[in-house]
Amino acid sequence: MNKLNRFEVAARLGITTRTLRRLNNVGKLVPKRDASNRPFYTKNQIDEFLKNTYKPKYKIIWISSTLDETKVKKIKPELSN
Structure with a gap:
């Protein structure tokens, strides 16, 4: 079992640790505890979370070479599987 810290x-999820704490508070991604009561996550937990519950709102479809412009397209609910 691979232990991952927050x-x-x-x-890996591309979020802040504060957002991770919010996911924990609402029960969507709750860490396990080791013998010294420190929280950790397993790779299986993260994979299941990504597979079942996590749906990004935006998807970057193109980034210019100078990074001046970034086109972001909202993913329509019927297209995000």
Whole structure:
């Protein structure tokens, strides 16, 4: 079992640790605890979360070479599977 701390999980999901804490508070992604009561997440937890519950609102479809403009397209609910 691979143990991931909150910083690693936040980086994998592309969210902040504060958002990760909010997900924990609403019960969507609750960490497990080790023997010294420190929270950790498993790779399986993250995979299940991504597969079942996490739906991004935006998808970057193009980034210019100079990074001046970023076109962001909202994903329509019927297209996000």
